[in-house]
Amino acid sequence: MEPVLFPHTDRTIISDQLTGNILPDDNIFDSLYTAMPSDSGLHTYRFLTRSNPMGCYYDTAFAVYVTPPLRFDVVDFDTLCIGENLDLSVEPQSGLAPFNYFWNGREMGEILSVSPITDKSFTIYISDDRGCMSDTQTVFVPVFPELEINLSSELVSLCPGDSILISASLSGGSNQGFSFKEDLLGEVGNSFYVSPAETKIYTIMGKDGCSTPEVFDNEENSIYFWDFGDGNYSTIRETNHFFNETGNYKTRLKVTSPFNCITEKDIKITVHEKPEAKFFTNPHIVSTINPRVYFEDVSKFGFYSYWNFDYENKEIFNSYSEDRNPIFDYPQRAENYKVQLISETEHNCKDTVYMDIIIQEEFTFYAPTAISLNSPIEKNRFFKPAGDGISNKDYNMVIFNRYGEKIFETNSKEVFWDGKINGGKYVEIGVYPWIINYTDNKGSKQRKTGEITVLK
Secondary structure, X not given: OOOEEEEOOOOEEEEEOOOOEEEOOOOOOOOEEEEOOOOOEEEEEEEEEEOOOOOOEEEEEEEEEEOOOOOEEEOOOOOEOOOXXXXXXXXXXXXXOOOEEEEOOEEEXXXXXXXXXXOEEEEEEEEOOOOOEOOOEEEEEOEOOOOEEEEOXXXXXXXXXXXXXXXXXXXXOOOOOOEEEEOOXXXXXXXXXXXXXXXXXXXXXXXXXXXXXXXEEOOOOOEEEEEOOOOOEEOOOOOOOOOOOOEEEEEEEEEEOOOOOEEEEEEEEEEOOOOEOOEEEEOOEEEOOOOEEEEEEOOEOOOEEEEEOOOOOOOOOOOEEOOOOOEEEOOOOOEEEEEEEEEEOOOOOEEEEEEEEEEEOOOOOXXXXXXXXXOOOHHHHOXXXXXXXXXXXXXXEEEEOOOOOEEEEEOOOOOOEOOEOOOOOEOOOEEEEEEEEEEEOOXXXXXXXXXXXXXX
């Protein structure tokens, strides 16, 4: 709830007529009263101010309407199959329309269309026309795994007209609606007999009742030849291939049986753009006084941003973000932090980049202008320069009398002058020049001069 300020005097009684509370209990407060209503609804604050000793009061009321917290529900959905599209949407349960929708930290429309190929999480929060913000929810989208097919027949030699049983089984996918198809026979059951009149390869394809990509297999001791469509080839039955360029490729598999029977299968493969992760920071070298850093994701082709502001795990709490251009406040201590950005496209292609953030002490120097030897406040009785970024290395402070004679010297910034001549008797009231030499936190030599006035 946002605080509400009300003017009043020290003779004012305030009551919240929605809750019946008298605020505050002791009725003693400054010229402004801060109300923090915790319940939603119309709060009417009644002010009774006594105007004179006779007990007369002014009666004034202020109305404050407090909206309930902004909430929303995610519309239910089922587990997806690979290749299936899903429109993620939410339904606001409170707040004032129109609403703004922030998917993965970016303001987008009410609906986010996704087509993940593996389990994936998305974040969503909303704001309403009053500027109220909801909490962030994480939406987990589960995806069924790929299909796997297994055949149980073995290579045998048949006479023309003999029959053989071929059995197939599927796993993965949506685990329902399984069906099988043979290139020449068409739709078949999971077990079927064939009676080839000549040597033949039977390639079985399996699919589920969803959009999961179909799989195929055979059990022949065959020769395999892959043409990936980019000038590269392989003769391994189960192989991996890396495409170096984006584009659409027609990949062809040619299978030749021991009896020189040939079966070919074409697969269309689309290679999407890989993102080029890149980001800017402002600033890059940060002061301990204000260690706030602004990050800007300028990745090429990136759609999702995953930040880790403390990649080397120096124990910063809540150091992650999925906002496009986040702002992060580092601890106020000198330290170097490695930042990681993972940029991901809509097609799950990823790239990662790192950058160091340097938190440095801010250089400041302060020296008192006077000390009082008899002051009841202890710190006012000593001359002790202070600041940030001052190293003990090469530190030297010397105080002189009016004749230029040295009356005090130290090589430690932790040692202060108590107004005595070389630790003996106190100096007389007067003005005493001083010189301080030291090395700052950047390794630069510094020299400061001034005068200290000694008072009784």
